[in-house]
Amino acid sequence: MKTNKTSIPVALTIAGSDSGGGAGIQTDLRTFAFHCVHGTSAITCITAQNTLGVFRVDAMPSEAVIAQIRAVVEDIGVQAAKTGMLLNQEIILAVAQEVRTLQINNLVVDPVMVSRTGAQLIDDDAIQTLRHELIPQAAIITPNRYEAQILSGLEIVSLEDMQNAAQIIHKNLGTKAVLVKGGGMSGGLKGVDVWFDGERLEILRTKQVETKNTHGTGCTLSAAITANLALGKDLWTAVQEAKEYVTTALTYSLDIGKGQGPVGHFFPLLEK
Numbered sequence: 001m002k003t004n005k006t007s008i009p010v011a012l013t014i015a016g017s018d019s020g021g022g023a024g025i026q027t028d029l030r031t032f033a034f035h036c037v038h039g040t041s042a043i044t045c046i047t048a049q050n051t052l053g054v055f056r057v058d059a060m061p062s063e064a065v066i067a068q069i070r071a072v073v074e075d076i077g078v079q080a081a082k083t084g085m086l087l088n089q090e091i092i093l094a095v096a097q098e099v100r101t102l103q104i105n106n107l108v109v110d111p112v113m114v115s116r117t118g119a120q121l122i123d124d125d126a127i128q129t130l131r132h133e134l135i136p137q138a139a140i141i142t143p144n145r146y147e148a149q150i151l152s153g154l155e156i157v158s159l160e161d162m163q164n165a166a167q168i169i170h171k172n173l174g175t176k177a178v179l180v181k182g183g184g185m186s187g188g189l190k191g192v193d194v195w196f197d198g199e200r201l202e203i204l205r206t207k208q209v210e211t212k213n214t215h216g217t218g219c220t221l222s223a224a225i226t227a228n229l230a231l232g233k234d235l236w237t238a239v240q241e242a243k244e245y246v247t248t249a250l251t252y253s254l255d256i257g258k259g260q261g262p263v264g265h266f267f268p269l270l271e272k
């Protein structure tokens with residue numbers, strides 16, 4: 001039988017594993033697959049996690065992270081990449097070095113530092129390294145409310161605060177574009193995001209989805225942006241379409257586990 005040779009864009013996620021399948025590598029690969037992009041991965045840490053929380057985190061040796069990135073990039077090649085939970089300073093430095101040396105373009109940095117509930121996930125040294133070594137190489141960074149507060153030095157409670165933070169982060173950190181996410185905002189701002197690329201300050205509004213099952217929204221959004229970049233879309237289009245995707249995935253969120261379930265990535269299949 002003759003086989004079809006399929007050409008497909010490739011994306012890389014450099015992130016942690018979530019045993020519960022709601023965030024991290026598992027979510028990123030599902031999002032890539034939904035977009036018909038071949039997903040590759042470099043795992044930075046293993047979390048024992050479910051819908052109730054994170055119970056243990058084991059870091060991978062930084063050499064192992066480097067080896068995974070090189071194995072993928074040197075053979076397969078990637079059109080876009082994202083980073084998620086990088087955990088510690090050594091891993092962040094290693095990733096920043098590899099991104100530079102291998103000239104990985106279309107880099108989306110989801111600066112996973114603080115959970116949506118406000119708990120800090122990485123130490124202060126690691127935050128400084130992320131700020132100075134990795135973020136300047138990004139096409140876009142996607143901080144949530146608390147991460148944007150750390151990166152801008154502003155307290156964020158209003159839309160104006162989100163807009164100011166996006167502009168400060170853009171000016172100070174050297175990334176091409178910033179998307180401040182509003183999942184952690186209250187009232188009418190939940191689900192409202194702010195984009196700034198040095199010229200355009202835009203507000204991305206969608207309907208607010210009433211669900212407790214929002215685990216993995218940040219990972220899903222950044223992975224969808226990455227997939228869209230791998231497909232050749234420009235950054236602004238990639239962000240707008242990713243925002244629509246995460247909103248729809250939220251409306252199909254999965255009621256699994258006793259806590260905060262994940263979003264539903266394959267919503268057309270769930271309708272069957």
Ligand SMILES: Nc1ncnc2c1ncn2[C@@H]1O[C@H](COP(=O)(O)OP(=O)(O)O)[C@@H](O)[C@H]1O
Binds near residue numbers: 144182191209217
């Ligand atoms: N209840 C909701 N309704 C609509 N959009 C939401 C909701 N919760 C989060 N989002 C959106 O999900 C994306 C991820 O944002 P956020 O939850 O703030 O990130 P993180 O998961 O990194 O904390 C953003 O586009 C945000 O606006």
Ligand SMILES: Cc1ncc(COP(=O)(O)OP(=O)(O)O)c(N)n1
Binds near residue numbers: 023049216218219
């Ligand atoms: C392994 C791992 N990586 C990232 C996260 C955080 O996920 P995120 O989508 O940014 O945040 P929530 O929407 O789940 O708050 C994680 N929990 N685990």
